[in-house]
Amino acid sequence: MTHACQFIRDSATKAADLRHRAVLQKATGTYATKVQDTKSLFIDWSYGRELARQRKWEAVNDLAFHLEEFDLRATARGMTVHWAENAAEAREIILGLCKRHGVRKVVKSKSMVTEEIHLNDFLEENGVIPVESDLGEYIVQLRHEHPYHIVTPVMHLTKEDIDLTFHEKLGTPTGSTAEDLTLTARRVLRNEYLTADMGITGANFIIAETGMVCLTENEGNARLSSSMPRVHLAICGIEKVLPRLDDLALFLPMLAVSGTGQQLTCYNTMIGGPRQTTEVDGPDEVHVILLDNGRTELLADAEQREALHCIRCGACLNACPVFKNIGGHAYGTTYQGPIGSVITPHLRGLEEWKHLSYASSLCGGCAEVCPVHIELHHHLLRNRRNAVQTNGSGWLEQISFQLWSFAMRNTTIYRVCALLSRFGQGISRRLGIEGTALDPLQRWSKTRALPEIPARSFHDWWHERNQ
């Protein structure tokens, strides 16, 4: 089954699932209220957005320079920087490190890039056990699912669902409170940090000026993953670089507000290298993988380059009425929602993923909330245009729009077409086929009534009046 067919099937199933919708609407509703409250603490949020957009523009438009500076400074701090062109290269680098250090278990903090390169499956295939330490990711891993949302991986689950999962997988009694569940996860995971040979994290930002890796989180698990095991590996997309340490003063609050409605996340960590001789704890080695995996192609596209400004806050997902009805899993991608629909065709191929760019009403809710002001719905339109230009939308649609364009440039033909549709609707209504499988317009009329075409057009009225 193609990705497009799969999407149509899954999205239709989810769109009809009212329980799923209720869970999602509740979660996004709570989020929206929190974000609104925190945003109101800003003197000028829109100025912050504009500033963030400019800083990201600066970072992305001189990406090579900033990355090289990061490499230089991080190396000087004793870290090892690896450049991976694609997912396979990144996986090989990680496997090489695992072999060299005799790694049997890896403890991971939340990282969408590791999802992007399908790291967990790969590690398991190679005899290394990956353990997710972010509570949401841990639950998802227990359930053998993929993260549902780039920030909130279990947005689709209720406390009762999680209670049941823990009962089935960890043998806890049912009817546990949220606190019980968290404590269970804490108890299980503490042991994992102590026994893991390597910690793998993502990176929310990397700073060129200081050669540091910035991690932002709420549970302290990224901090433990990066400091307790012998080796720490951080992997991040190349677009995560910021020129200056100072930039974090802007981006940490922007990310926290847009991501979860917090003023700041609970833990914000700067990693500046392995344990020094004067220090008592920290890893022996710190490795950073800078992953391209299609990003430089997006960078080369001046028109859509700003999609690399994304700081993965998830605000566009939470604002998207399509996401709020079909949820994260239906997309079938690592990155869901509007940003996923924009970048997936670039990262994984337009032909196979263009359908996501069409699966939007273009309401612009995503662009409105984006903290770095990416014009997401404009990029969906550009993806659509690119899909058509590479002849990817089928001959029937192509001919239809050519005929439409022809008719719209000739008022006589336009009026004849209008007459025909009036006639057509008359027949369809008389035969009683409107809304049935026989109706040529059934993709509309099956669920929604069609307006009756009035006998007299505005054009007719105008003419009669001016006679």
Place this chain on the structure above:
Amino acid sequence: MDQLFPNVAISVVKVLEGLGHQVDYPEGQTCCGQPAFNSGYWKEARDVAARFLDVFADAETIVCPSGSCTTMIREFYFDLFRDTADFKASAGVAAKTFEFTEFLARKLNVVDLGARFPGRVVWHDACHGLRGLCLKEEPRRLLRAVRGLDLLEMKESETCCGFGGTFSIKFPNISTAMDDVKVGSIEECGADYVASADSSCLMQIGGLLEKRGSKVKTIHIAEILASR
């Protein structure tokens, strides 16, 4: 507008003439090109839009009873005509194009049009009008001045109705689910009418209301403002 919702256009003429403006209807007009543009057929859209530029080249002011078409002209023509010979002409037309309520409330600064329309009305913020043209307070101000009209608010007033042009027939299941959220919110607030400045949204909302046998009716703001 011409074919499906002539009464909206007629109401626009009546309201504008009532304010003492001279209204012209260039008969050569058809469409702004948005359906093709939104579907990725920019060449076909450009051909149709170029005709729009020709037909309206001499107009003093263009008033359009749709936030969606207005946004197409004002915002997306820049994309559509970028690096083409018509770019300057498109910018010229964009600068003199106004959405109907925008024209009344912002350009003419009118509040009370002397309209009378008894009933409880809830406003649907159509996406293009709201986010493309930043119209939120303007239509509400016009409605509050209508005699007999009780203006209500709903929970999901800024949520998209799920129309989205060809989206509504390419992904009917998603589109209808979005419509269902919208219609649920409308019915919950206890309105007799749901009003908007975009007939396409009203077609989407009205289609589901009718299918459900709801008593709530759809109405374009121009029709309310032209009521006496």
